[in-house]
Amino acid sequence: MPESVEPREEEFADGPEEELEDDFDGDLEEEFEEDLEEDSDDDLEEDLEDELTPGEQAGTAEAWDEAEEADDPVADLLYEVVTRMGFQDVEIEWEEREDHVRYFVEGAELGALIGRHGSTLEALQYLVGVINSRRGLVEHKIIVDIEGYRERREARLRRLAQRTANEALREGQEIALEPMSAGDRRVIHLALSTNASVTTFSEGDDPDRCVIVAPRRDRR
Numbered sequence: 001m002p003e004s005v006e007p008r009e010e011e012f013a014d015g016p017e018e019e020l021e022d023d024f025d026g027d028l029e030e031e032f033e034e035d036l037e038e039d040s041d042d043d044l045e046e047d048l049e050d051e052l053t054p055g056e057q058a059g060t061a062e063a064w065d066e067a068e069e070a071d072d073p074v075a076d077l078l079y080e081v082v083t084r085m086g087f088q089d090v091e092i093e094w095e096e097r098e099d100h101v102r103y104f105v106e107g108a109e110l111g112a113l114i115g116r117h118g119s120t121l122e123a124l125q126y127l128v129g130v131i132n133s134r135r136g137l138v139e140h141k142i143i144v145d146i147e148g149y150r151e152r153r154e155a156r157l158r159r160l161a162q163r164t165a166n167e168a169l170r171e172g173q174e175i176a177l178e179p180m181s182a183g184d185r186r187v188i189h190l191a192l193s194t195n196a197s198v199t200t201f202s203e204g205d206d207p208d209r210c211v212i213v214a215p216r217r218d219r220r
Contacts, residue, residue, distance in 0.1 A: 073137040073138060075092045075093075075103060078103055078105060078128060085113070087107060090105055090106065090107035091106045092105055092106075093106070097143075099141060100140060101138070101142060102150075103145065105144065105146050107147075110146050111147075114149050118149060118153065121146050121149060122183075124146075125144040129142060154187050157187040157191065160177070162192075164177060165213055168214055173214075173215070174213070174214040174215075176211075176212050177212075177213070179207060182209075185209070185210075185211050188211045192213065196216070198214060198215060199213075199216050200213050
């Protein structure tokens, strides 16, 4: 039975996210889907203006213009969803990575949009992915980040991966990490993919599926 390594609290304080299906209410997804399909951009702007103060309207209009100028369907979709959730004065930028496009949502007081252990962020990404799949907006993989939370989390996971690899080599045996979401497991696999001394693989069934780090000679 592989030994389990508990990550240090200061380096990996967030813990694995729970199943998105448990964190995300399907009724909310359906409601967003119906609203987004029925409302035009003009209708949505009018609805927002009716609900906001003049000062809030000015900020919303500016953010809306920025989203439209971006000319990216996923950025537009993210803007619609985030503002419908009650967050205003947000900016959305994106960056092309090797195997995905990462969308960064920035703004004031977005902590609630991240949620405990990133659960709301994961639900938001799940929602955007479902809508993209149904509408066929883009073909590339979509990763959503809020105020750099995901970047920081991935950095902690990469440190965890390297520390675990060193321990597996030092002790000469497999090390099992705690159960993680598919996205977090992927970060671990990629972090150690160029390490010729160890190999990684996943075992178990969700939500208890975990990554095993093993000296390469021990790979079954």
